[in-house]
Amino acid sequence: MHRPAELSNTQVIEARVVLAESVRDSTNQDGAVLLDIEQGLCLSLNVVGAKIWQMLKQDWTGAQIITALEREFVEIPQAQLQQDYVDFVRQLEANKLAHLRNQSAGAKPGETAA
DSSP states (O other), X not given: OOOOOOOOHHHHHHSEEEEOTTEEEEEETTEEEEEETTTTEEEEEOHHHHHHHHXXXXXXXXXXXXXXXXXXXXXXXXXXXXXXXXXXXXXXXXXXXXXXXXXXXXXXXXXXXX
């Protein structure tokens, strides 16, 4: 099966992240644990990953999440926070814990970008 070209960082930031319904989470001051009850997959998240996960659950955009991280982690350069967000979302997608929905005007409802 042919795999589409990978999205650019900008496309990942602009895409809507749709979380898998089968994922359960438990968050504490040290981070979070994600459990996909369909796959039996368990992932642990650090504090930053847990914050991103919580904002994704609230349907925040990538730009909103990065801005919130910039306010909280002022010592970390914006470019690094953007890359951390993109890497996190790509990891979710690779583990089938989320998929990206293209936000471009030409995208059809339910269409996913890969």
